[in-house]
Amino acid sequence: MSTAEYAEIFAEVKVILxxxxxxxxxxxxxxxxxxxxxxxxxxxxxxxxEVEDTFDISFPLNELSSIRTVKDFVLQVQQEIKA
Numbered sequence: 001m002s003t004a005e006y007a008e009i010f011a012e013v014k015v016i017l018x019x020x021x022x023x024x025x026x027x028x029x030x031x032x033x034x035x036x037x038x039x040x041x042x043x044x045x046x047x048x049x050e051v052e053d054t055f056d057i058s059f060p061l062n063e064l065s066s067i068r069t070v071k072d073f074v075l076q077v078q079q080e081i082k083a
Contacts, residue, residue: 029071
């Protein structure tokens with residue numbers, strides 16, 4: 001995928017995350033999903049489901065443990081789109 005496609009995925013993921021967190025929370029590539037956005041496991045699963053629906057992918061749940069930041073999440077989405 002090209003950089004532009006990464007940017008498009010990041011923009012969409014940021015919009016999705018924005019629906020689940022307080023509007024005052026800053027969301028950028030280095031934002032940590034749990035520590036910075038205060039997401040619990042239920043919220044994370046809801047976000048994953050929405051991302052799967054948006055990008056028409058199936059997210060491997062065993063990969064969630066390695067995802068800390070928004071960038072990690074976007075890169076995983078990008079990888080699943082390529083697959």
